[in-house]
Structures are given as C-alpha cells and as structure tokens.
Amino acid sequence: MAEAAPSLRYLPSVDRVLRQPDVATLVEQHGRAETTQAVRDTLAVLREEMRPGIAFDDATIVSAVIALLDTRAQPRLKPLFNLTGTVLHTNLGRAVLAEEAVKAATAAMREAVSLEFDLASGRRGERDDHIRALVCELTGAEDATLVNNNAAAVLLALNTLSQGREAIVSRGELIEIGGAFRMPEIMARAGARLREVGTTNRTHPRDYADAMGPETGLILKVHTSNYRIEGFTAEVGSRDLAKLARRHNVPFVNDLGSGTLVDLSRFGLRKEPTVREAVEEGADLITFSGDKLLGGPQAGFIVGRKDLIAAINRNPMKRALRVDKIRLAACEATLRLYRDPDRLAQRLPTMSFLARNVEDVRQQAFRLAPVLAKILGDSAVVEGAPCSSQIGSGALPLDTIPSFGIVIRPKGGGRAVDALSAAFRSLPWPVIGRVAEGALVFDLRCLEHEDAFRDNLASLRLEAGP
Structure with missing residues (x-):
C-alpha cells in the first residue's frame, strides 16, 4: 500500500503564526512585511520537510522564523580580522581608517x-x-x-x-x-x-x-x-x-x-x-x-x-x-x-601595521597560540612560527616584512584545513587567514584588538570528524 501523503493540516496558517506573542515582537523589530514574508518562507521550507504523521508545533515554527529574520538582518558587509599577512588587502577593503x-x-x-x-x-x-x-x-x-x-x-x-x-x-x-x-x-x-x-x-x-x-x-x-x-x-x-x-x-x-x-x-x-x-x-x-x-x-x-x-x-x-x-x-x-x-606610525593604521615591531607580533602569537590550542584540542597542532607579511594592493610586490603568526595543522589533511578555515570565516567576527603547505596560517601583524579576538573564539564551532 502506498504511503499516505502528509496532511497540510499539521502546518498552521500564516495568520496564526503572526498572532503568536513572540512573532508580534518581531513585527516591531523588523516590520510587518518582512516578518510576514519570513513566516511564509519558513512554512514553505517546513512543508517540503513534512513526512506522514509529523507535526510541527508552534514553538518550533516561531523559533525558525526568529532564526531566519536574524540571519536576514545581518549586514552583508561585515567587519573581520585580517590575518592574511597582506596589510592592504584589496578584497578586504584595503586601508583601515584612522x-x-x-x-x-x-x-x-x-x-x-x-x-x-x-x-x-x-x-x-x-x-x-x-x-x-x-x-x-x-x-x-x-x-x-x-x-x-x-x-x-x-x-x-x-x-x-x-x-x-x-x-x-x-x-x-x-x-x-x-x-x-x-x-x-x-x-x-x-x-x-x-x-x-x-x-x-x-x-x-x-x-x-x-x-x-x-x-x-x-x-x-x-x-x-x-x-x-x-x-x-x-x-x-x-x-x-x-x-x-x-x-x-x-x-x-x-x-x-x-x-x-x-x-x-x-x-x-x-x-x-x-x-x-x-x-x-x-x-x-x-x-x-x-x-x-x-x-x-x-x-x-x-x-x-x-x-x-x-x-x-x-x-x-x-x-x-x-x-x-x-x-x-x-x-x-x-x-x-x-x-x-x-x-604618523602611531595615528595612521596603515603605517602602524607596516612599522610594527616583529617582536611585538611574536609575543602576541605566543599569548594566543595556547588559547587556540585549548579550543581545538586534539583535532590540530597549533604553534607560533615566523612568517612574512606583504604590503598588498600592488605596492612593493616583491618585498616582504618579517612577521610572526600562528600555524594550525589539523589532523585529516586538506579537507580538514578547508573545514577549519570555513569555521573561522563563520565566526560572528570572521577570521581570515591563509592556507599554506597544508596548514591554516594566521599572520598577526594586523591584529589590533586582541581581547576581541579572544572573545570571538568562544563562538567557534567545529565539524565533527568522520
């Protein structure tokens, strides 16, 4: 006997969801039109996921609407930590303003x-x-x-x-x-x-x-x-x-x-x-x-x-x-x-980054490497190591600046490196490094806000291994 199609009666109407107290608050925050569209989009997704005998309670639906609106409210142009080692990175907005x-x-x-x-x-x-x-x-x-x-x-x-x-x-x-x-x-x-x-x-x-x-x-x-x-x-x-x-x-x-x-x-x-x-x-x-x-x-x-x-x-x-x-x-x-x-080197960020003493960068790497090692546990080897920064944006293309960074070598090869890089990019304040020789490298030359970087790491979510 063929499996019965799921009944749409297990899904509430758009109006019913909008009458929920938590959703009414969302209307105040995001506006009626945007909230209504989020409810419609949420119900459409749940409709595709329906199976016979499965019902979605109101609380689950409201939570999904809230999550969708929160995601849509996030700006596409996001501040991030530029740990690529390129001071004036064209793709990351070039100069940081004074x-x-x-x-x-x-x-x-x-x-x-x-x-x-x-x-x-x-x-x-x-x-x-x-x-x-x-x-x-x-x-x-x-x-x-x-x-x-x-x-x-x-x-x-x-x-x-x-x-x-x-x-x-x-x-x-x-x-x-x-x-x-x-x-x-x-x-x-x-x-x-x-x-x-x-x-x-x-x-x-x-x-x-x-x-x-x-x-x-x-x-x-x-x-x-x-x-x-x-x-x-x-x-x-x-x-x-x-x-x-x-x-x-x-x-x-x-x-x-x-x-x-x-x-x-x-x-x-x-x-x-x-x-x-x-x-x-x-x-x-x-x-x-x-x-x-x-x-x-x-x-x-x-x-x-x-x-x-x-x-x-x-x-x-x-x-x-x-x-x-x-x-x-x-x-x-x-x-x-x-x-x-x-x-100028104290007041203009570009010159500050370029003129930063490599010993200061090295000390910062030694402070932060144990923090990352504790978070990543047995999934990766974390160590401080010398590296080279570059100016970027076409300036002095063959010249590099001695720097220091954190090298993370995850267990699992190239896919693990890609997954780890993606995890850092998914943080509330994305962290952008560079991948080199099977490792994720964070050059700390441009890291100003060390405390904010530490706090940001609390949100790191790693994919479970196979």
Missing part, C-alpha cells in the same frame, strides 16, 4: 555640511576647496582635484588631455591590476589612442622621441607597482620624459598607482617614489590612490599644473566621478595627519 578620519566621516553623515558652500561669501563653493590647499602643501603641486579612485583619475586625465589623440606609453608599463583593469582598455574608454614604444624589458629615450608628432596628446608613465621586470632592462626616468614633453609642448602624466606622501624607508621599507618627488621631477600631472599607502578612504588624487587641473574640472565626466561628503571628510582628516610625520 580614528580622526572615522570621526570626520561620522560627523559628515550626521549633519548638513559645507560641501559646496562658501561660508565666507555665502555663495556656492567647490568641494575640492576642502582638500586643495592641504594636498598642495603636502605635495608641492600647483593644484589638486579628487575623484572616486585612481582608475577614475587616470581615465579623466586621459579623456581630458588626449581624447582622439595618441597617448605614448612604454610597452613595459601597460599594466593589469586586480579586477582585470588593463591600461590599454582604460585608454580606449578614455578616447585616447595607445601608442606603444620600446619593448617589454627595454625602452629608451629615442623610442619616445621617435613617436612624437602632431597626433601626440600626452606622454604617460605608469608606475609598475604590482610587478617588477628585472635583468636586462632599461626605462626612461621621469625627469627625462618631462624634458621631452616640454620640448614638444605636450603634457607629461605620471601615474604613481598606490602613491605615498612619505619616504617609506623611515619605516624600514624599501623606498617608493613619493608624490612630491614626482612633482619635483617635472610631471605636469600625477595620479595616485587614497586607500593604499596613503592610508585613507577610496579616492583618486590628481595633482599638478593649475591650467591642466582646471581643464579636468571642466570635463563633464568629473561630476560622474566625484567623491561624496563622507569620503571627502575622511580624506581631509587623513591628509592632516601627514602634517605631523613623526607621529
């Missing part, structure tokens, strides 16, 4: 602000006015403007100065960065015609000189921040390109990519070209990022000659690429920190 920047952004969110209003004259103002003088002071440039990221800065500069004309660039500098951003494609979208010169590994002054002509719109130099060509190589320096551009009366644009306002060697890192140096070397325009080595929010700076900045600001694309009041406030606050370079 407290001064956070406070400035919060104030801009809470109140009306003088975004495009001149308080002195009572007339319309320009949003660039809030950072122009500060950027010029820190870089030595004549003028400055701000857009929403460095890709936008390059796009806008090319479109303004080289639309329908040739942009000369070395073949060895036709970069691709994360997200398949390719310089030739950006140039095409900007309306510039790419004129490659030189070869992948060697480009000489004569290559640029031979390419100059009536169709030349600009010379572009791109800092190869995310790779390095070594061996039999040659490139033309910024000073020589600036002189060539002036002789032919065309702009020279230097895209620094990440960009930095301070000499990184003061923090024990290899020197990167600073924006001020690029200005002094004669570039007419320099573009660089706000959320990488500068340590601020996502933004793209364009600094240089006043007449060229004015032309860029007249470009209709500028309005589509401009920053909002929140990022503008955070940028201004971040830039102000550079007026006191002696305390």
